[in-house]
Each structure stands twice: as C-alpha cells, then as structure tokens.
Amino acid sequence: MIHSLFLINYAGDIFLEKHWKSVISRSVCDYFFEAQEKAGEPDNVPPVIRTPHHYLINIFREKIFFVSVIQTEVPPLFVIEFLHRVAEMFQDYFGECSEAAIKDNVVIVYELLEEMLDNGFPLATESNILKELIKPPTILRSMVNTITGRGSSNLGETLPTGQLSSVPWRRVGVKYTNNEAYFDVVEEIDAILDKSGTTVFAEIQGVVDACVKLTGMPDLTLSFMNPRLLDDVSFHPCVRFKRWESEKVLSFIPPDGNFRLMSYHVNAQNLVAIPVYVKQNINFFDSGSSGRLDITVGPKQTMGKTVENVIVTIHMPKVVLSANLTATQGTYTYDPVTKILVWDIGKLTQQKLPNLKGSLSLQSGAPKPEENPSLNIDLKIQQLAISGLKVNRLDMYGEKYKPFKGVKYVTKAGKFQVRT
C-alpha cells in the first residue's frame, strides 16, 4: 500500500526517507514541490497529488510535510490516518514532532517506521506495543548508557507480548506503586457569530482524555450522570461498544498511559451557551488610507466560572500596514508580514470590560478592503464542561488494589469565529 515516505521540512529539504518496498527515487518529490508552489499556503496543498507513475498522499503537520508514495488504489483516508498516526507516535516518543527531534532520533524513527508498516501495510500502530519493541529515549537511560559505554540502547530487551495477547493495546506485566487514573473532559465550542452577535452556528465537541497508570489488567467502567447529552460518539478500540449501546457506560480495559478514550458531540438540540460576547467595530476609510478598530469583549454565560486565556486573533486584509492601538487589558501584537493581529487579554472580569481601540494605517493608494476581517476567539474555562456533562463514577474490576481517581473538566473555544 504505502510504498515510501519522505519527510520534508517547510524549506523544502527532504530530511528523511524510508522505503518499504523497492526504492523510489526522491525526485518523485518534485511533483510535490510543484503542487506546493502552486498552492502557496501549506494548507492548500492538495492531500492527493497525481503524478505519471505514482500518487502522492501527504499531510502537513507541525511544519513537516509527510509525503507518502502510493502506486496502486488505496483508500486515501487510510494513508492520511496512518500518517497522522506516525506523527502522533513521534510526538509520543520524543515529546514533540519536529524536524530537530526526528533528526536527533533518526535511528529510533527508522525503527519505528520499520515496525509500523510491513510491506506498506500497517503492522503495529499501538503505542503500547511499539514501546515494548522500541524503548522511547529517556534521559535517565541514556545517562546510564553513557556511563556504562553501551551506547544508547533503544531496543526492547524482551520480546513483546502485546501483539499476541487478546488485549492488543495493553502490554502485560504493568506495575505501578501509585495506581492512578485521571480523566480530562475537554469540551470545545465551535461557533460562528454574525455581526450582530447572534449565533449562526454553534456546537460542542468534547473529548475524554485519560491518563491511566494502573497495575495489572484492570477492567474499568466509567459512567456519566447524563449520558443522554452525548449525541455522536467515537471510541478508542478498547471501549466495549455493545455495553455502551445497552447501558451507556464506558467499559474498557485501558491502554497503559495517555490515550483518548472517547470523543463526542453534544446533542444538537441543546442550545449552546456562548460564554463571551464581542462588540466590535472595524471601519476602513476611503480617504486617508486609514481605518479604525474598536473591540470589546465581555463574559456572557459562564456558569459562574472565570473565563481565562482569552485571545482574539484577526487576519487583517493585505493592505493593512500597521496598527496603532491601545488595550485596556492585556497586550496586542501585529505582525505586518503575516497580517495577523493578536490580542492576548487573559482573564475576563465582570467589573472592567477589556477594550482594544485605535487606528489602522493602510497602504496608500490601494482600494479599501471590502470585507472586514473576522475575529477568532480563544478562551478557556477551568472546572466546567459547558454542555453540563458530568462523570458519575469510575469502577474497577479485575484488580484488588484501590486506585486513585480524578476527573478534570475544561471548556475551550474551538473554531470560534465572529464575523464582522
């Protein structure tokens, strides 16, 4: 299926190549560069590029293009999903998926790729299994290796058992002194507000991320107070779907460590509480090549919690040269190259509403922009799931000890856009 993989950085250097079948010359990437040039923005590079003999399926992630070479029919999503999985694996192993990290750990990367695909078909993509096969680098281990002079060893000493077990996502013989299970319920509000502040479209996406460090083979059951809220769900493969269908509880044997247990979409019928309101007034004048900007942000339906980390991002029209603004709270920056105005507000308080006001100077002679730029809002509310979802309880079967359990709720803005 997947023939070869090239990792290409933003500047267009191919810094890693891996072939699973016979070798394909890296000149095939020229077609990719061509498409990249045509597209301009990396976002606009078509994910599937057709060349005379091959198909290139690529993703752009963390400033790296993952370009895979395909020769025959294959579901494109299959490849795309796999490439993302590779990127996540790098993230998991090295803490970040960056060119530097990959170059520093090139041998581990190569071994990982070797294990993840066999003849182009995915073999082991579960982090738990791979970590048994290939140990992730840790500072301690490399120190020991340095001292003992064994060279930094990153291969597992023992052979993996995970692939052979009936629970392929969990290795056997997990041991912890502190047994803990943490769950983060993270909800994101996707919304489009129009000029007058009315909601054009709003919905809530949520995920339950877990960090489970439990000894042995625990069998967990997580139940919600109000599972009916959840409209559309998708699960980690460990979740027993039948159980959810019949009882609306999550029953699973967890992988070891961090993983995304489920993601969900909140029933569309429920009205979405929009935690902030934005009053904005952006004008461009024909004469004098200038413009005015006035934005005020205030809390709305916050369920009594504080709204934090509020950031307003504006993609200005190309003609805006500079901004001369004053913010009553927080700081703003304007990048004249990317034309992005960022106003980092911080916490919202009821007493004083943060305001950003001032003038914009435009390129002289150029016609004024027709459209006002829309505002993208970022925010965070701790200890609140905006949909009202609540975890009821977590039970553990199959092991004797008492684990430490914790649940955290966070609400964030997803794609939250205010049209102007």
Place this chain on the structure above:
Amino acid sequence: MSTGSAFNDEKGGSSSTGEPEYGHDPASGGIFSSDYKRHDDLKEMLDSNKDSLKLEAMKRIVAMIARGKNASDLFPAVVKNVACKNIEVKKLVYVYLVRYAEEQQDLALLSISTFQRGLKDPNQLIRASALRVLSSIRVTIIVPIMMLAIKEAASDMSPYVRKTAAHAIPKLYSLDPEQKDQLIEVIEKLLADKTTLVAGSVVMAFEEVCPERIDLIHKNYRKLCNLLIDVEEWGQVVIINMLTRYARTQFLNPNINESLLEEGGEKAFYGSDDDDEDDEEKKAEAAALAKRKPYVMDPDHRLLLRNTKPLLQSRNAAVVMAVAQLYFHLAPKAEVGVIAKALVRLMRSHSEVQYVVLQNVATMTIKRRGMFEPYLKSFYIRSTDPTQIKILKLEVLTNLANETNISTILREFQTYIKSMDKDFVAATIQAIGRCATNIGEVRDTCLNGLVQLLSNRDELVVAESVVVIKKLLQMQPEQHSDIIKHMAKLTDNIQVPMARASILWLIGEYCEHVPKIAPDVLRKMAKTFTNEEDIVKLQIINLAAKLYLTNSKQTKLLTQYVLNLAKYDQNYDIRDRARFIRQLIVPTDKSGALSKYAKKLFLALKPAPVLESPFKDRDHFQLGSLSHLLNTKAGGYQELPDWPESAPDPSVRNVEVPEWTKCTSRKERKEKKVEKPFYSDSEGESGPTESADSESDSGSGSESGSEESGSASESEESEEESESEEEEEDEEEERTKKKKKIDKIKPKKPESAESEQSSGEEQKRSRKGGKERRSGSESESEEESESESSESESESEEESESDADTKKKKKTSASKPPPKQTKKESKRETKEMSLLDLDDFEPTPSPQVTPINNFLSNSLVTDLEGLSLTDTVLAPTTIAPSSSVRMHELLHRITGEGLGVEYCFSRQPFSPDPHMVAVQIQFTNNTSSETKSLHIEEPKLQSGMRIKEFPEIEVLPAGESVNVVMGIDFCDSTQAANFQLCTHTRKFFVSIQPPVGELMMPAFLTENEFKKEQETLLNGQLMGMNEITEKLTLGEKCQSDHAIIERVTATANLSRVPCGSDKEYSPPPPPSSPVSRFAGKTVSSGSLVLVTVVRKEGGGAQLTVNCEKMVIGTMLVKDILQALTQ
C-alpha cells in the same frame, strides 16, 4: 522543546565518548568530505568484537540510509553481522539488508541460511521476524525458499506467524507473479483462519494477489462479518472494502422497489439531478423486478450491514469512511442516513481528512440529499478554512440547497462573496448560479444579486458573474433585456476574455431584445478586434454574423470589415471561421443551398445549459477510494460491480458454499466462544432476541413434538417433520417447493439461512445413505454417520460434540411421554433441546434430525459475543453454553402484582467478572400499565458472595418482557443469594439458589490430561478424600452413552472429555464405549471437577466424582445419580 534539547546534548555527549564521529549530525555537512574515511572507519567498527562498536556503526549506517545517502559499499561488512547475538545490532542489520539486498543479490544470499534457521526457532516472534525479513529481501533466486517458508508459516501454530505469512504473500507475488496459483492456495488456507489477527492481513493479500477470485470469499463471508469488530482497524478498512464489492455481486439491490416509488416523486422536485434516460431504464427494470416479487433482503446482506454499523463509532477516519461507503453502496435507502452523523464528525478532524470526506460527501449529497440536510450548518464556511476546503463545502451546500433552505443558504453565500479569498468568491458565484438554475423560485433573486455584483470592484468577481448570468439568462431571456443592456455597457471595462466573450454571445443571441445597442457594440468591437483574445474574436465574428442576418442594413459593412480582419488573423481557427461564415451568410452566386438556412443555423433556439455538479456520477467509483477522489481509475482499482440484474438464486449461492468449509467457519466461531470473549458483553442485544426466538420456537417445537409422540421407530417421521419445516424456511427464499403449512414466518436472522442451506442439504443427501443402514437403534445410526464424517481430529471432535447435542435432542423427543399429560413440560423440553442445537451445525453429512432453524439465530448472537482474538489452539469440544436452560421462577406474577420474573442459568461466561455465574433474568409485565425503573437493592449475601447487578430497566411496557443478565459469585456454595427486586412502586424479596451443577463451568481437557489430573487429585491428599464413587443402576431411558452424556451435562455445566481411542474416530461403529468423562471447574475458585461414568453390563454403572471441594463433590454425585437413575 526542553526535552528535545536535553536529548541533543546527551547524544552529543555519548558519541564523543565513543569513536570519533564524522558527520553524526546531519547539519554538520561533513558527510561528503569524509566519505571514504568514514566508511573505512565503519568497516573497522563492524569487524570488531565489541557489540557496542558494532551497534554504533550500524546506527550511523542507518542514519545514512534515512537521509538517503548511499551506504551500499558496506554491504559485505554489514551482512557478516546478520548472525550477531545482540538483538539491537541484528535488527539494524535487517534494516540494512532489506534496503540493499536487491542491489547486491549475491552477497545477500549469504544471509539466507540465518533466516532459514530462524524459521525453525521455537519462539514465535523470532519465526515471524525471520519470515518477515526473508520475504522482504527482493532477490528472485530465493523465490522457492520464500514459497516454502510461506507455506510452512501459513500452518504455523502461532497466529502471529500466520499473520506474517499473510503479509509475505503480496511481497512474493510482486517479486514473482508466476507464483500466483500457489499463493492463491495459501490465501485460501489463511482465509479460513479464525483469528482476528490474521483476517485483516490475509484479505489484504487477497486484494493484492487475486481480487477477482471472489469465490474464495463465499465460505468465509459470514466469518469475516462476525470477526470484523475485533479485527485491528487497518484490517477493518480492507475487509469492509472487499465485502462491499462482494456484496454487490451476491445480493439484490435493496432499493429496487423503492426506486420505483421514490425516484418518481423526487424527480418531480429535483429534475435536474438524475439523468433521465438512466432513470427510465432503471425504472423499467425496477418495475419488471417489482412485478416478479417483493424484495426480501438476504439475511447475509443484513448481517453485513448490522455488523459494520458499530464501526461508525471508530476513532479511525478510514474505518468510518469505509463503513459509510458500504452503507451508501449497499444499504436500503431508508438506512443510509445513519452514516451522515459519523461523516459530519470526521469534518472536525485534520484538514486532509476533511478534504477527503468532503469529496465523498459531495458525491453522496447528489444521490441522497436528504441524508445531510439536518447537518447543513456543519458545512458553513469559516474564514480560516483553507481554500480547497471552502470550495468543497460550497459544493456540498449547493447540492443540499432546496426550496426550504435556499434562503438560509443564500444568506450564507452573501457573506462568502465578501471574502478576501477571490478564488473562493468566484466559486461562490458559480454556486449561486447553480442554485438559481436548480430552484426556480429563487432565480430572479439570484439574478438580481449577481447583477449587483457586476459593479464590483474586483474584475474577477465581475467576470465570473457575467459568465454565470449568461447561463441564467439563457433560461428566460425575454424578461431580462435590461440586464443585457447593462452588460453591454460592461464591455468597455471588463478585460477578462471569458467574460467579454460571454457578453458578446449574449448580445448576439438576443439581439432582437436590444436592437439598438447591438450594432453599437459590434462597432466598438470591430475597432478593437485586433487586440482581442482569440475566444473574444470568435464571438465577435459570431455577433457580426447574427446581426448581419437580422439587421443587415445597419451592420453589413461592419460585418464585412470584421470578416476581413479575421481573414488575416494569425489564428487559423479564426481564419477558418471567418471564411466559413462569409460563405454562409453573404449571398453570392456560388453560395450553396445552406445559405438559405443560415438564419436557422445561427438563430436556432439553444437549449439552456444545465449547471451541474462536478461530482455528479462520480459514485460509479467506489466511494472512499483513490479513484473516486481523482475521478479517474487508479492502478489496481477494482470496479464496483453493478447489482446483479435479477435475483441471484440463493440456492446457487448455497451450492457454492461447500459444507466442509462451512464447518470450518462454524467451528471457528464455536471455538471463539470458548475463549474468554473480550467483547462478550452484548447481553443487551442478545437477551431480547434470544428470548423472542426461543419462544416462538418452543411453540413450533411442541407441535412437532406432539406429533412425534415418542417411539423410536417413529424417529424418521420426526425427521421428516423437522425437515419439512426447514424446507419451508427455504421456500421463503426460493419460492419453489410447497410443502406443509406451519405459518410461523418470522424475521429471519442470517444464521438461520446458513443452517437452512447446509442442514437442508445435508439431510437430503445423507438421508439416502443413512436410511438404508439405519438399524433400529437411533444412536447407532448416528454413530455411523459420525464416523463417516470425521475428517480430521479436531473436526470430528467438534462433531462428536454437536452430534451429542442432536442426539440429546432426538432422545428426548423420542422418549417423551405422551404429550397430553405433560404438555407444558414437553414444551419446555423441546425448547431446551432446540437451544441445544444452536451450535449444532453438522460439519459433514449426517442423518440426524437437524435443528429447527430459528434457534440458530441464537447462536449467532452468542457467536458474536464470543468473538475475540484467539491465539492458542483451543480445546476442541464444548457443550453449547445454553444447553440445559431451565427457567426457574423468581417471582410469580400473582405475588409480583402482575410482574412475573423467571431466571435461568444461561451458562454463558459472565464477562465483567469471570468468577461470577451468569444468571439470565426474564421480566414479564402482565399488567396493563408500564412498570418503571426495575432494579436490584439491598442484596443480603453470605460472606464472600458478590452480585453484579443488571443495569436498571427504565421502562417495561405492558405485556412485554425483557431479558437481562446479572452476575452472582456464589463462592462455590449453594447458599441462596437474597436481594430485593424493586420497581418504581414496589419491592419484592427474592432469592436465587443455584443447583450445584451451575457452580461450575466447562473445562477442556484431553483424555490424558483428564487422567493425569485425576491422579494428582488422588495423590495430593489422603486417598479417597477427593474421590466419591457410587454404583448405580441406570434408568430405563439412559442406557446409551448419549443419554448419559445428555443427562450429566444437563445436570452440571461440564464438558465432555473426548476419548482419543474412542469409536468416533474409527470408521465402522464399534460398540459404544463404556466410559464417559466430563470435566469442569468451579466458577469461583476454579477447582477442577472431574466426573467419570463407567457403564457396566446389564444396565449398571459406576459414577466417580473427583473434586477438591468435598461438599461440591458430594452434592454433585447426588444430583447426577438422581438424573441417571430416573
């Protein structure tokens, strides 16, 4: 970042302690300069004795390979290390070898023997990795070795090695396609594999090597469907895609009738959507088919749809997409809707995923608009979306537009038109044009809107608007002469050639609406003719010709002038056109007959263009495929076949499925069940269906039972009876034969079909042979067939078990007392018996009574529960878990005020806790109002006992019943579990007391193991402590082995131990064996329970029970004694 840099430092440090490094850091640029030196140094390191040096060298070499540098000259030095003890070095050598073996074939051969040795290693992982590397070395000379290795690995004990073998198949095939035939054999073998680990990989191999051999799938179809949910995600994608294709060849179009009704209605509304001809054809076809018979979905078709549906919840976008395309291509129209939600969910994923999903959604929305309508707003565009995503969303929005939502959509479009992204704006204008053509009501609104855009500052926007307006005007030009005038004015400003050309065409076409302006435009154009683009020039000539024909007085000279200019144009198309038009319109002596019709030629009424989606008709490619995305056939694409025109005769399909293969799949599933099921918690689903089926069955069962009314000589009749029933079921599909009239026709489960097919056939066939040989005693004849049929050890073991089941059934039906007195009892019994037969799927022809079909549906459910990864060779025999389900009353409906509660020990493993006994509870609401919130409270338990409550039943409507499963850990005692059963109004004290036989579960031992265990039990402690022996006289009706087996397994949840040298394996039926052995474990503590019954001459027997737990042993002896002596 901090960790990253920390690493960096560390790495640098480590290397500095070792050998001198050259260009370890790729950024250092020392790679080329020190190439030679570097290699020498690496060779030295590789030749050294120290593993650490070797490792360091290999790491550097791998880093070179990763950067795409050539390291091939190190081959001899590296390949020597292939046998290195150090596993890390070894792995890196493998990496190197696979990369360069193709270039250095001769040297690569040196390493082969190492792998051959590895193939024989006792460790499965080493075997697998040896095969993996061996098959990755692309050296043609070793093809025979690879072939041999693959064949061997395909029958390896370890499923992991078999998986690797499946992976190796396409590798070998690409290396040497001539091996195809042999490889297909291996694929065939592996397809029959029952583990989820292998399934995905082998289907992958199938798709690469022999996708056309769809016949190989028949026998594995149901297994694949059932395994699907437990296969790893990548395998799921491949299997689902393959099954989509398979289903298209095997089943009927589920929409065949609906298309007749629905499409007619839909067409009236959205006429532009469907190709008319096509549609009519389809309709005629559909009508013809509809006349023939109403559509009944093949149960296998249903099985596929049902088993793939949960995968819509997968986290893997590719899996979701695969299921979505399967539903789109295979599901009845009414059911396709379920995929919309999942696809909309994918839209929140990475932009690449969005891109692919939107492409597919765009195609889907053309055929099935209604499906995505509720999610309209999810396709609204954000200014931050990449352009390619915006355009696709626009496409979807346009496809979704209809009379009701058009105003919302247009309002959205208005926002988009102001966007800074001009490509996107142009696309929006096109979209508005398409909405306007498709929906008549808004045409004027759209047109007005577009006309306003004509005064836009951006030329691109204006140009695009002109082009779209031109198309719209063509639909009703009379009413819009003012717009045409307005556009005529634009010729002064607009420079975009396409737009200019469009305006000129419009003026020419409708020159009678603008008689004054048209000549003036021509005049202006004539002036600038030489500077225009070709496309504009052509339109100027056109305009001139049209004007000449309608208004020759004013334009004659102008036309002449333009034609003269064109005559000397550089472009030959234009010169050509000019010459041609001059001949046509300017009457001369020589001008032929055509010129008479010049007016007709030029001013003919032109049909209005249809603005259609670029995604129209893309669905002839399988959705989700690369070919669909590119809209051209990619290499290796397998066409999605059209539905078969007429119903494929289901019996033909039955024949295609040979029985022995069925048995394998069957067997597998059965084995599956024995394994602790991972996804076994399907009680919610299985419960109700099970009960529904068994109930209806019990009715029919009793009927047949009463007719049979008991003598052995009549057994054949009873066979006839059940057979006829089966055939009736068959009839339902075949509609050929007509037999008896039992009227229960119920929604069939796929499983039942399976049983029908094979069992029916088996019977027919085997009955011929069986009858003649049949002696008076049934059991003997059965034994015959058994021995006849045994093919392999495991199979026959399997069979013996299933035989035992059927025999049991037969026995009871034969030995049943006259029906009148004990009608109720017989009813219950037949029900039990039929449950017994769930798994009774005779692998080979056998003359027994075959199970009544509907019960099989049950087994499907249990199968589904039991599917899981199996990695060991499983114990071959098992007693069907629900073998002796006897309902006990928990709450009488009078005491329960209308709520009747019964329970039984379902003998299923209780998945949440293996130490619990599963108790299936059936609530029946006999009142006229609904009962709410049924749940358990305040269990009063003996110390150590535990209860796992069933989930609360929220509502139980009047007259209905529901099944739930709870788990009780009885701690291996027969003490009752007491608890309260609560409804929303009342509480009832109830208790469940288990018979001792239910406190155990079957254990699977071979005869030898059994004997060994027995000995250890005896020797472990004082002789006699663990063994209880009783002599008894067998009851009248349990003189045969099978009766004994049946009685014992009914009393206790034990499994029969197959006897190795027993009659079942030797072809002629020897006298039945005197010894029967059974084994089990107590559920709570897992202590072994071994039961031996030795039959003596003259109806006597000796019963021996060995068990650590004396109490259990004693009680069990008592129970079994009672059962056997009755």
